[in-house]
Amino acid sequence: MGKLYENKRKPARTGKKITVGRVSDVPPGRGATVKLSDGKEVALFNVNGNFHAIENFCPHKAYPLADSRLTGNLVECNLHGWRFDVRTGACFTKKGCSIESYEVVIEDEMVKILV
Numbered sequence: 566m567g568k569l570y571e572n573k574r575k576p577a578r579t580g581k582k583i584t585v586g587r588v589s590d591v592p593p594g595r596g597a598t599v600k601l602s603d604g605k606e607v608a609l610f611n612v613n614g615n616f617h618a619i620e621n622f623c624p625h626k627a628y629p630l631a632d633s634r635l636t637g638n639l640v641e642c643n644l645h646g647w648r649f650d651v652r653t654g655a656c657f658t659k660k661g662c663s664i665e666s667y668e669v670v671i672e673d674e675m676v677k678i679l680v
């Protein structure tokens with residue numbers, strides 16, 4: 566079964582490195598919505614000091630994953646509990662419903678995302 570919803574805010578792959586904020590902006594164990602300049606966005610997570618970025622979008626019914634519960638490397642959608650690995654975007658709940666992940670680099674205490 567394919568995805569039920571399409572993420573219209575998914576960033577296009579451009580190869581660009583975008584500075585999105587400071588390391589201190591997102592405490593460990595938390596997620597944050599990162600708005601990009603063109604109306605696109607990603608969900609950024611801090612897992613014990615390791616930052617990961619995935620689509621801010623649950624393919625079940627489009628809930629933003631940045632606002633969902635993070636447990637270790639797992640984010641569980643607040644609406645109906647679909648689970649994703651924040652490192653890879655892999656969906657553990659339904660086959661074929663994985664989402665994209667984006668590389669994150671930290672430079673001079675700044676968080677940068679490669680889209």
Ligand code: FES
Pocket residue numbers: 623624625626627628642643644645646647
């Ligand atoms: S919208 Fe995420 S589990 Fe339903």
